[in-house]
Amino acid sequence: MKTRIATLVENIRASFWFIPVVMTLGAAVLAYVAIRLDMILGADWLRSFGWLFINNPDGARAALSIIAGSAITVAGTVFSLTMVALTLASSQFGPRLIRSFTRDRNTQYALGTFVATYLYCLLVLAEIRSSDEYTLVPNLAVLVGIVLAVAGIFVLIFFIHHVSVIIQAQHLIAVISDDLQETIRRLYRPALAPDSDEARQLKQAAEMHAEIAEDGGVVPAGASGYLQGVDEDALLELAHRRDLVLDLVPRPGDFVLAQGALARVIPAEAADEDLAREINGAIVLGTQRTPHQDLEAYIYQLVEIAARALSPSLNDPFTAMTCVDRLGAAICLLDEMQPPSPFRFDGDGRLRLVINIFTFAGAVDAAFDMIRQYSRTQAAVTIRMLETLAQIAAQTERADRRAVLRHHADMLRRGAQEALPEPHDLGVVEERHRRVMRAIGEQDHT
Template identity: 90%
Template sequence: MKTHIATLIENIRASFWFIPVLMTLGAALLAYAAIQIDLIFGDDWLRSFGWLFINNPDGARAALSTIAGSAITVAGTVFSLTMVALTLASSQFGPRLIRSFTRDRSTQYALGTFVATYLYCLLVLAEIRSSTDFTLVPNLAVLLGIVLAVAGIFVLIYFIHHVSVIIQAQHLIAVISDDLQETIRRLYRPALAPDSDEAQQLKQAAEMHAQIGEDGGVVPAGASGYLQAIDEDALLELAHRRDLVLDLAPRPGDFVLAQGALARAIPAEAADEELAREINAAIVLGAQRTPHQDLEAYIYQLVEIAARALSPSLNDPFTAMTCVDRLGAAISLLDEMQPPSPFRFDGDGHLRLVVNIFTFAGAVDAAFDMIRQYSRTQAPVTIRMLESLAQIAAQTKRADRRAVLQRHADMLRRGAQEALPEPHDLSVVEERYRRVMRAIGDRASPSAGCSPRHKRRK
């Protein structure tokens, strides 16, 4: 249930309607409160506001009508500018990047400000009374309407500036990169010491999982869609209650086919219809990938910007190089972290759940494979990718991760040798490749961190 709620909250955050609706409801409450204060305390204390104090019913109606008409007109302008930005983002950066625009809080607050001001003025207008026997002008409510109008002017100025900023590639790349690094810190944790008790437990669980092999009964998926989230607590409780081990095949971000293999239950006879129903209830499927538990979704957003920038229609290698820099920073941060364990244990220490995790090698492949394929003839991008690999290799300590970086450096080198005709470009690529190899060799040597020059001085 907690995972379903978290996914719902993430989808609400990415929606364009939630903040404006809240602000509109808040405007209705503000109008009611202001009118009630006017009825209770009167208007004598407001006369000190001078020309802002409007006690004439016709003047109050004229002021509120003008503000309401202007607010709804500007709200339409804000909506139009937003649609232009979304159209531009979809065509230039890719349709999957629209989510980053709809999540933008400044745009939501700007639209909500003008819609809320419009509703506020309408509600206050309805309370103005004027007849031969009775006159009611809610002076505080009218004054607040004027204040909202003045605030709306500054909101509009800021929004125009903000739109000019968010459509820039550099800004969008920075926003996605920040979200990517925040997700890494949320899903991962600092690396464990190899000899720690937890590390030993994970090693034993890996050996136990290898012994299980392909045994177990297949649990089918109930529907097709992208796996958005997994409620691991519910699955762990289910496995403990039924005294079995669940091996979940897909991970968040994978596309699941209806009646396809969703999990394996061990022992095999436990894979009945009731178990399938409970497992399907513990996962969230959707029409698109969401980054709540899917780190690869953010990586692919940066990759998509880079791939489009390298297309012949745009031919913008600088944007692609910026994406490479940001991806390199994310991979570097990921190298410092410990991926979540694929093994989940119950309170008695028994292995109950095995999940499919996103590895360091998978992250490097997702970040660099497609860009490498699109940039075979782009020497600057190839060079920048090798520089990024050298920076990552200079800090990684694990041999398996250095092997991943070397594999990508080798592929970049071979691609450049086959696609770049200019000898000077090839010589630069070779020099950057040697940097990667030196960084990998230095970290692999026992005296890593001590340069040859320092050795000679000793």
């Protein structure tokens, strides 16, 4: 349940309607409160506001009508500008980047401000009364409407500036990079050396995992879709209650096929329909990848920007190099963190659940493979990638991670030797490759 709620919250954050709706409801409450306060406090204390004090019913109607008409017109303009920004983002950066734009709080607040002002003025207009026997002008509520109109002017100025900023590649890359690093800090913890008991427990769990992969019964998925979230607590409780060991095959971000292998279980005979129903109830599937538990989703967003920048239609290596810089910073941060253990134990210390986790090697592959493939003929991008690998290698202390970095450096070097015709460019690539080797602590004898 907790995972479903977290996924729902993430989807609401990425929606464009939630904050404007909340602000519109707030405007209705504000109108009610302002009208009631006006009845309680009276209008005498408002006369000190001078020309802002409107006591004539016709004047109040005219002022609120103008504000309401202007607010809804500007709301349409805000919506139109937002659609233009989304269209540009989709064509230049990729359709998967639209989520970053719809999550933008400032755009949502701008639209909400004008829609809320429109509704507020309509509600206050309905309270104005004028006849030969009775006249009612909610002066405080009218004054609040004027204040909202003035605030809307500043919001409009800010929004125009904001739109001109958010469609810039550098800004979008920085926003995605910040979200990526925040997700790393949320999903991972600072690296610590495991004690001897923990190391022995993990070794035994790894041996049992191999047994599950070979002899475990298969639990099928009930539907197709991208795995958006896994309720680990529910799966752990299920495995403990039924005395099982579960191995979840896909990880968040993977596409799951209906009737495909969702989990493996020991003992194999426990893989019945009831177990499949409970396991399917502990996961969240959707039509797209979401970054709540999927670190690779943010990495691929930066990679997509870089890949599109390297396409012949754009041919923008500077944007691609910026993406490489940001990806390098994220990999360095990931190197400082300890990935969560794939093994989950119950209160008695028995292995109950195995989770497919996103590894350092997987992050480096996701970050650099596609960019390397698109940049074979781009000497500047190849050189920047080698420089980034050298910086990461200088930081990491683990031999297995250095081997991953060397593998990528060697692939970049071979690709450059095959695709770059200029000897000077090849010489620079060779020099940067030697830097990677020195950072790794190996000599390049080839």
